[in-house]
Each structure stands twice: as C-alpha cells, then as structure tokens.
Amino acid sequence: MNNLKIGIIGGGTMGNGIAHVFSIHSFNVILVDINATILDNAKSNIEKNMNRQLKKGYIDIEKLKSSLDRILFSTDINDVKDCDLVIEAAKEDIGIKNKIFKQLDKLCKNSTILASNTSSISIDKLSKATNRRDKVIGMHFMNPVPVMKLVEIIVGDKTSLDCLNFIIGLTETIQKVPVKCNDSPGFVSNRILMPMINEAALCFQEGVATAESIDKIMKLGMGHPMGPLKLADLIGIDVCIYILNILYADFNDIKYKPAKILLEMNKNNKLGEKTGEGFYNYEF
16 A cells, blocks of 8 residues: 555645654655645654654654655645545635535546545535545544544545545554544534533633633543643634534534634634643743
C-alpha cells in the first residue's frame, strides 16, 4: 500500500496531523491549502511534532528526514490529480466542502477515493457533489492526529464495500484503529460528545462550578483523560457551536442548542487554545 499517493486538502490542525501520520508510514503526501501562511505553519507543526517523537524514541533521525521529504506542500489543488486517495480536511462548512468535492471529482482519476475528515456533516450530502458516490467515505481522525488511535469510518448510502474495505485496510496500515458507523448527523463521536460539552458549558454558565472543578469531576469521577471544557478549548468553541447547530437542525432536540456562554465566547473571539483564551487562558 505504501506506493499509494495521498492528497490532503486543508493545512490546518487536522490536515497537517493527517499528513504527518501518512508520511511517517512511508506514504508520499501532497498537502494543499490556498493559504501559503497556513502551509508554512503546517510544515513547522509537523517538524515540531516529529521532533517530539524523535526525543521520545518513537522515530530516529533518518525516519524524521525521510518523512518530511515525502510531503509536498502546495497551494495548487491540481497537484492532487494523480492521487489514489484524497482526504478533505477543510473548514467544517458544507458549502466549502461541497465546492472542494466538486473540484476533486472533475480533477482526479476515476479510481480515486474521496474521503472527508468532517466531524459532523453528512457523507451522503457530500457525495452528491460528485459522480463517484460509491467512492466517497468519511475518515474522521481525532485530535491530535499523531497521538489518537481512533479513526471513525463513516459509510454513506452509496459507499461501496470495496471502498470501505480499502479504507479500513489503509487505516490499519498507518497503525490507527478504524471503527465503522453509518451516516447520521454527528456520527457517533460528536453526537455523544457535543451534548456533554454543552451541558458542561451550562454548568459553568449557571455558576454550578468553575471550569477547573467541572473538568476535575469528569476526569476523576468518570475516568475521562481530559475534562469537557478543556476539550472544548482544544476543539475550538466555534467548531463546537457549528457541530451543535448541525445536530440541533437535524434532530430538532433542545439538548443540542448551543449554550449562551458558548455563543458569547464565540462573539468575543474566545475560541480556546487557537486564540489564547477560552474557558482557560493560554500563553503563546
């Protein structure tokens, strides 16, 4: 499988993490973003994270160098035309994603599988932007990608068994654990996670407890490795709101309606780690 060429659209946190993992496992990767600054940041993040793996003894210096050499950073989406798999990891916006899938469908060879790293948007809706619905699938990696083992594999109504089996095998090749689920708003992970984050935000909003206390209770009492508010900061408050709004619109259930405190934080650009402030303060 290592002779396959992997394209990734979107050089943000998830996109560069996915590029990191595939390159470490000897795949040639083309990482595309329309913003050159984002690509520069992506390269820096990948180098930083690989150096962290080097210091921990997970890889040696030769593996680090060869892995970096296998990644092509590009602002031109045409560079992925010969890829065997293209993973879309752009902003969680159905309009943007549909546009990308339309472009990829016209650009890529007929055998290319198109995957999305979406955390909430219907794979069926995305596949309708293409003429290869049997080769469209969800590959929802978890953050941080180099560390987290799970990849939620989302199967649309038209996704073929061959496509599913190929993606499961490929996911195992990069030493991740593929877990299949059917297409549904938020899939499994975020359908369960987002109401918990929302309820934790409501507890904070109502003064039930501090952010630190809420997170400590969930960590020590429920065995969670990270508290829900700290996790919200990691994911991004804006992303949490976007996913909750999708769930609220699709299920019409009040439990998915974003808490006011989340909306206020979003308005004030307190989006979590990426802006330096969320439920917690962060130093850059």
